[in-house]
Amino acid sequence: MFIRTEQKAATRARILETARKQLERDGYDGTSIRSVAGEAKVAAGTVLLHFRDKQDLLHAALFDDLETTWARAREVSEKKMQKKGSLERALTALARAFFDYYAERPALSRALLRESLFAAPPWSQRFAAQVAEVHAHVAQLAGAAKSRGELEADVDVALLGAAFFSFYYFALMAWLQGGHAHPLQFFERLLRQHLDGLAPRRKR
Amino acid sequence: MFIRTEQKAATRARILETARKQLERDGYDGTSIRSVAGEAKVAAGTVLLHFRDKQDLLHAALFDDLETTWARAREVSEKKMQKKGSLERALTALARAFFDYYAERPALSRALLRESLFAAPPWSQRFAAQVAEVHAHVAQLAGAAKSRGELEADVDVALLGAAFFSFYYFALMAWLQGGHAHPLQFFERLLRQHLDGLAPRRKR
Numbered sequence A, B: 001m002f003i004r005t006e007q008k009a010a011t012r013a014r015i016l017e018t019a020r021k022q023l024e025r026d027g028y029d030g031t032s033i034r035s036v037a038g039e040a041k042v043a044a045g046t047v048l049l050h051f052r053d054k055q056d057l058l059h060a061a062l063f064d065d066l067e068t069t070w071a072r073a074r075e076v077s078e079k080k081m082q083k084k085g086s087l088e089r090a091l092t093a094l095a096r097a098f099f100d101y102y103a104e105r106p107a108l109s110r111a112l113l114r115e116s117l118f119a120a121p122p123w124s125q126r127f128a129a130q131v132a133e134v135h136a137h138v139a140q141l142a143g144a145a146k147s148r149g150e151l152e153a154d155v156d157v158a159l160l161g162a163a164f165f166s167f168y169y170f171a172l173m174a175w176l177q178g179g180h181a182h183p184l185q186f187f188e189r190l191l192r193q194h195l196d197g198l199a200p201r202r203k204r
Helices: A002-026 A033-040 A044-050 A054-084 A087-104 A106-116 A123-147 A157-176 A183-196 B002-026 B033-040 B044-050 B054-084 B087-104 B106-116 B123-147 B157-176 B183-196
Strands: none
Touching (some): A002 A033, A002 A054, A033 A054, A054 A087, A087 A183, B002 B106, B087 B157, B087 B183
16 A cells, blocks of 8 residues: 555656646647656556646646745745845845746746636635745745834735735736846846835835 | 728627627637627628637727727826826726726636736737836826925836836736735735835935
8 A cells, every 4th residue: 555655656746747848848738638648658547547637737737846946935035034134135035936946947837827827726725825825924024024123113014925926926927928038137126116115205 | 992891890899899798798718709700690700800719809809998998097097197196096096997997897807817918919919018008107107296206206117117017917816816805905005005115214
């Protein structure tokens, strides 16, 4: 039984890795359950034991990758925060980890955004939970910045987290549509304007 | 000749109106060239004389509507700016016009975002030109706010325009995904935080 579970996990991992490779190389439309099965050297029925359909396979492939990216990004952003003590640096480090991931797999990223922005359950819930975790982390970093006096005491940190995602998605979309070659720089400029503040009349 | 051109335009308009109705009622997958032709009382071939395929029809239906919405929104936001003299009010009025349009056609809006975010040429260029026009308008409103002393003299108005779109798209996506019942309120809160500024150390 133990061996069978191990084998099953190994097969699942091999299918996912093959799917990632094909999606990046051949695009979403050029990838099929059959082509993935062929290259992973398993029967199409085996792929369908693990994944309901092609979209399920795409979501699983990306979700796993994003989990790994997020675990690394969380660590890096926390270190930046402790060492440099700047919210801007911490948030930039967080965004950079994700942008770096997408830059390595532009075709896969395009498919991800297109398919996952309007994913159906259960994937919509899983992606939403992932976003909620990152959002909570951003709010936590902002809270720490507040207690250091880096932000006004009345700043809504949850709202700041939403602004972080606004800039992150906008830079990502602009990059995927070919409008901006450097999404991180664009993100950084937007974030800086947000953190700097614009209204001269505000009491300080 | 004149009558034929008139007739052609009237047929095109009737096809578009029927398409909008069907897309809203039956969704993107439930709409076809054939079903639109049937309800508009024209041959399927006639629809295909005007539109290449279903996606072309969707894009044309939305593009025309957005043009109308935008013309109205531009006027309202300019009036707000002249009368109330507040950039925040003007930008909120601008966003409200679009959110109101989407709220009237939620299913169509969902299809729009899904299909048009990654539209191929020529639609990608047309949508990009539309966004560029709105962006220029936002920058112009921000420039006027600057000369009235409502914004710091060194504020990058083009970047402020990008922030406007970041919040607009994020609120729109959150609404379409069921995360926020009131996209305009969410947009307003994000915009206010951006305009208020967050960093207490900034020299004033």
